[in-house]
Amino acid sequence: MRSLNIQEIMQHLPHRYPFLLIDRVLDYKEHESIIAIKNVSANEAFFTGHFPQRPVMPGVLILEAMAQAAGVLAFLSFGGEPTGDEIYLFAAIDNARFKRMVEPGDQLHIEIKVVKVRQGVIKVQATATVDGEIACSADLMSVKKGSKS
Numbered sequence: 001m002r003s004l005n006i007q008e009i010m011q012h013l014p015h016r017y018p019f020l021l022i023d024r025v026l027d028y029k030e031h032e033s034i035i036a037i038k039n040v041s042a043n044e045a046f047f048t049g050h051f052p053q054r055p056v057m058p059g060v061l062i063l064e065a066m067a068q069a070a071g072v073l074a075f076l077s078f079g080g081e082p083t084g085d086e087i088y089l090f091a092a093i094d095n096a097r098f099k100r101m102v103e104p105g106d107q108l109h110i111e112i113k114v115v116k117v118r119q120g121v122i123k124v125q126a127t128a129t130v131d132g133e134i135a136c137s138a139d140l141m142s143v144k145k146g147s148k149s
Helices: 006-012 059-078
Strands: 024-029 033-039 086-098 107-118 121-130 133-146
Touching (some): 006 059, 059 133
Antiparallel strands (some): 024 033, 086 133, 121 133
C-alpha cells in the first residue's frame, strides 16, 4: 500500500486552501489507479451559501476533487512538479452523473482508474462514493502543459 499525507499531496498539486480538496491518498499504483479521500466538514466555506438551510457540497467541487486526485496520480506516474512551467489542466468531463447528495460529516472516497494516456493527455474513469453509495461518476481528461509537454 502506497499512501500520501496532506504535505505529500501538496508537493504534487498546486492547489491550496480553500481549493485543495484532497485530504489523503490511501493507495496508488503508478500509471493505473489512485484512491483518495476528502473529509467534508461543516466548516467548508461553500456551505455558507450552498445552501444555508440544507448544506450540500456543490457537484462541481466533487468533480474538482476527483480531478485533483487524477492530477496527483499524473504527477506520481509521469514525474515533474506542479510549477508554473508544468501543470496538468482539466480538459474535459464526459458522462458526469450525480447520484447522492454530499453533506457535512460525509467522507468522499475517490477512485480513479487510468483509461488511456497519449502525448500528454490522460483519460480516467472517476467515481466518488460515500458509505459505499455512488455520489458522482465521470470520465475526466487532463492535458499536460509546460516544459515537457
